[in-house]
Amino acid sequence: MPETETWTYTLTIPNDPRAVPVSRHTLRLILKAHGLPHLAEAAELVATELIANAVQHTKGPAALRMQWAGAVLRIGVWDTDPTPPSPVRAVGWDETGGRGLALVRECADGWGWCARERRDEGRGKVVWCELTGAAA
Numbered sequence: 001m002p003e004t005e006t007w008t009y010t011l012t013i014p015n016d017p018r019a020v021p022v023s024r025h026t027l028r029l030i031l032k033a034h035g036l037p038h039l040a041e042a043a044e045l046v047a048t049e050l051i052a053n054a055v056q057h058t059k060g061p062a063a064l065r066m067q068w069a070g071a072v073l074r075i076g077v078w079d080t081d082p083t084p085p086s087p088v089r090a091v092g093w094d095e096t097g098g099r100g101l102a103l104v105r106e107c108a109d110g111w112g113w114c115a116r117e118r119r120d121e122g123r124g125k126v127v128w129c130e131l132t133g134a135a136a
Contacts, residue, residue: 005034006069013062015055023051023064027075030066039073039131046104046111046129047075053101053127054079060124068133072109076128082115085127104129 009030013019027047028040047064054062060080067074085101104111108129116126 007034008065008067010066011064013051013054013064015059015061017055019055019062020048020051024048027064027066031073034068036068036073036133039133042107042131043073043075046107046131047077049101049104050075050077050127050129053077053085057081058124065126071133073131073133074128075131076126078116078124078126080124082123082125084125085113101127107131 011023011026013023024044024047027043028037031037031040031043043066047066051062051064054077058079058081062080063078065074065076065078067076101111104127109132111127111129113125113127116124
């Protein structure tokens with residue numbers, strides 16, 4: 001039963017825009033394999049925003065981590081820039097960007113960030129969010 005399992009997957013992401021759809025599809029396959037397809041739409045949306053930010057605003061690799069525990073899906077994206085994400089702000093109708101973290105905030109049950117160093121890559125940060133896993 002999905003609610004009692006605990007699992008973690010980590011996907012290393014190159015700094016390449018093609019990594020965004022690859023990561024999104026991988027996330028969907030993992031959720032389907034674990035009997036959690038009802039979380040796929042929201043999970044893909046928030047993961048896409050977090051991964052796109054990492055690829056667009058940093059020069060190094062990134063990593064997507066998906067963790068299921070206690071009926072909560074935690075999605076985190078590590079990147080090489082230790083700078084905190086910009087605060088969520090109002091975006092004008094004619095602006096082409098700046099809505100990603102607002103979408104994450106609205107779709108997720110919680111979100112945040114923390115400084116995080118990786119042994120293999122050095123300093124950086126993780127921007128994370130959580131989705132509760134109640135069956136649809």
